[in-house]
Amino acid sequence: MFGVAKADGSRTWLLCNSRPLLAASHAYAGVAVLSFADITQLVDAEESLRLAQSVFEVAGEGIMVTNAENRIIAVNPAFSLLTGYEPHDIIGQMPSVLASGQHDAAFYAEMWHHIQHDGHWEGEVYNRRKDGSLFVEWLRITVVPERRGHGRRHVAMFSDITSLKHEAETVWRQANFDDLTGLANRKRLEDRLKNAIAQGCAQTGHRGTAVYRSGPLQAGQ
Incomplete structure (x- = not known):
């Protein structure tokens, strides 16, 4: 097997077989018959297989x-x-x-x-x-x-x-629960209230608006 460079720069792989040409007396006539087969596709397939195996091993x-x-x-x-x-x-x-x-x-x-x-x-x-x-x-x-x-x-x-997953759950918990008490914080309560309002509107077909505040009321309010 050997490679032959083509005019376009690519390489063709050939497999060479030879057999002696015998005279009528079956003696070697000093001449050999050569045959060539283009095995480029086979070589390329083997190379692709080796590459795939390498990727499989190191992935x-x-x-x-x-x-x-x-x-x-x-x-x-x-x-x-x-x-x-x-x-x-x-x-x-x-x-x-x-x-x-x-x-x-x-x-x-x-x-x-x-x-x-x-x-x-x-x-x-x-x-x-x-x-x-x-x-x-x-x-x-x-x-x-x-x-x-x-x-x-x-x-x-x-x-x-x-x-x-653990990191994402930690970030979510820190954003929605108080570190000291473990109770839902303001953001969590707001999310729950919004979901409850949305579900209620979807069930009744009515739109509603709720106004609330989490701090204490001041005099005159």
Whole structure:
């Protein structure tokens, strides 16, 4: 195999085969017949495969691949780091081994409805690590049809967003509850009142306006 530079600067890969040309006496005539085959597409495909494998290995997101029977056939190092499951622990298992028990059957039914009809799904999922601890992930699942047959593989990619969820919840709580008493603060009460007014107007079909103040009334007011 060798590469040949073309006039446009691209490279074509050729596979060379040779066989000796024999005389009538079947003795070697000192001449060989050469044949060439253009294997550029094959070389490019192998290079793409090596690149995809490299990305699979070094990706920071956890990656899990399942077959048409929804059994796990491959996971990357980031998957093992995030879940605690090594390949030998989980290959051949169903993804439900990660289930946390935080989602009901309706949640998974809707997820699979989108996967089967749209070819993809993404959303927030609570799962469980090998050590039993819970974590929150942002999960993306994509259907990859197989070239031969009618089987389909699923590629799931996820990021651990547990710390981001905790930070967001902390910021929300600080904005809506008093640090000392733990009671809802003025902003929280305002939000609740606005929601109550909106719901009341929606149910009655009337518009209303409420004026209130949280401070004490002054004389003459």
